[in-house]
Amino acid sequence: MEEDLKTSVKGQILSIKDLPTLPKVLDEVSRLVQDPNANTDEIAKIISRDQVLSAKVLKMVNSPVYGFPGRIGTVQHALVLLGFNVVRGIIISTSVFDMMIKAMEGLWEHSLGCALAANVVARAAGLADPEEYSVAGLLHDLGKVVAAVQMPELHEAVSQAVREQDLRWFEAERAVMGFGHDRINAWLARHWNLPGNIREGMSHHHSPETAQLYPETAAAVHIGDWIVRIYEYGTGGDDQAAVLSKKALDMLKLKLSDMDRILDEFAGQLAEVSDLDMA
Numbered sequence: 001m002e003e004d005l006k007t008s009v010k011g012q013i014l015s016i017k018d019l020p021t022l023p024k025v026l027d028e029v030s031r032l033v034q035d036p037n038a039n040t041d042e043i044a045k046i047i048s049r050d051q052v053l054s055a056k057v058l059k060m061v062n063s064p065v066y067g068f069p070g071r072i073g074t075v076q077h078a079l080v081l082l083g084f085n086v087v088r089g090i091i092i093s094t095s096v097f098d099m100m101i102k103a104m105e106g107l108w109e110h111s112l113g114c115a116l117a118a119n120v121v122a123r124a125a126g127l128a129d130p131e132e133y134s135v136a137g138l139l140h141d142l143g144k145v146v147a148a149v150q151m152p153e154l155h156e157a158v159s160q161a162v163r164e165q166d167l168r169w170f171e172a173e174r175a176v177m178g179f180g181h182d183r184i185n186a187w188l189a190r191h192w193n194l195p196g197n198i199r200e201g202m203s204h205h206h207s208p209e210t211a212q213l214y215p216e217t218a219a220a221v222h223i224g225d226w227i228v229r230i231y232e233y234g235t236g237g238d239d240q241a242a243v244l245s246k247k248a249l250d251m252l253k254l255k256l257s258d259m260d261r262i263l264d265e266f267a268g269q270l271a272e273v274s275d276l277d278m279a
Contacts, residue, residue: 025050026091030193033084043084044076047091056094057087063276064269065116065138066131067123082131085195089135092192096145103148103155109234109274111138116273118201118224120266125220125252133220136201139194140221141236143184143202144169162238169237170206182206209247219248227266233274 028046032038048054054075061078062070066086072078079087093111100108118137122130148155154177161172173180182203189199201217204210205225208218222245228234229242249255254262 025053026088026095029084029088029091040076040079044074044079047075047087053091053094056097057090059276060090060094061087064272065112065119065134065276067119069272083129085198086131086135089139089194089198092142093135093138096142099149100145103145104235104237106235107141107144107237110228110236111141111234112273112276113228113231113233113270114138114140114221114224116224116269117227117266118220120262120269121220121223121227121252121254122216124258124262124265125216125254127216127220127252132195132197133201133217133224136198136205136217136221137224139189139198139202140185140205140225141181142188143181144237146188147173147181147184159237166240167238168240172238180206208245208251215251219245219251222248223252223254223262227263230263231267231270233270 025046029043032043032046047057057075057078058072060066061068061072061082066082068081072081075087097108100111115134115138119130119134122133127133144155147158157176158169158172161167161175162169165172165175167175170180170182182205186199186203189202194202197214197217200211200214201221204215204218205221208215208222211218225236226242226244229236249258
């Protein structure tokens with residue numbers, strides 16, 4: 001019975017391609033990236049054809065979330081500095097922005113805060129390409145949004161379980177559906193051919209020790225999620241106290257004593273991020 005539910009839910013989730021939220025530009029760009037002869041100029045031109053989208057991409061890459069505040073003037077510059085994976089993640093997140101703010105109040109702010117926190121954690125741990133950790137943080141709760149849009153009845157049942165049984169959203173999902181948004185994230189990430197590190201950050205942030213190839217990404221997103229919950233910036237759907245995995249800290253060779261510095265740095269940048277309006 002549970003397996004039947006999973007199969008039918010997976011079918012509903014993956015019909016996301018029928019939603020008008022992911023711009024056609026993303027398909028074109030993804031195809032071009034596979035072409036060894038393509039260059040960043042051509043990719044930037046395609047993204048820039050969609051003026052609203054390119055404006056949103058530039059607004060996002062110039063926020064403190066990516067560590068280049070106010071210094072990136074063109075989509076091409078963003079591609080050169082941040083790479084296609086980061087820009088693609090930003091396109092996905094800004095494309096589902098309207099859907100996100102309608103689906104769950106406070107989830108966009110929570111996701112944005114997690115992106116910033118994951119970046120701060122990655123830098124503190126001395127990890128390369130901290131911007132990719134930001135993208136995984138930005139997309140870590142995408143499964144909640146897609147479930148809300150594609151399966152409103154199940155989403156409402158999860159919300160009711162949170163309210164009535166005082167559960168965390170993740171626990172309520174598993175109680176109602178038999179699996180959580182981490183599983184939905186894995187389906188979506190495969191469906192959209194997202195790279196392995198971002199996929200594992202999205203799908204293993206609740207249990208980073210289970211990530212097989214990129215445990216550091218999962219650990220950074222896990223700690224980022226904990227940080228943004230501590231500051232109560234936005235909401236992930238419940239008001240339960242955050243739980244920090246000691247294993248996640250160990251994976252990144254961080255100690256509890258490092259968290260004071262990380263929390264201070266996050267707090268210092270949060271005010272700038274909270275002004276970021278993607279509408």
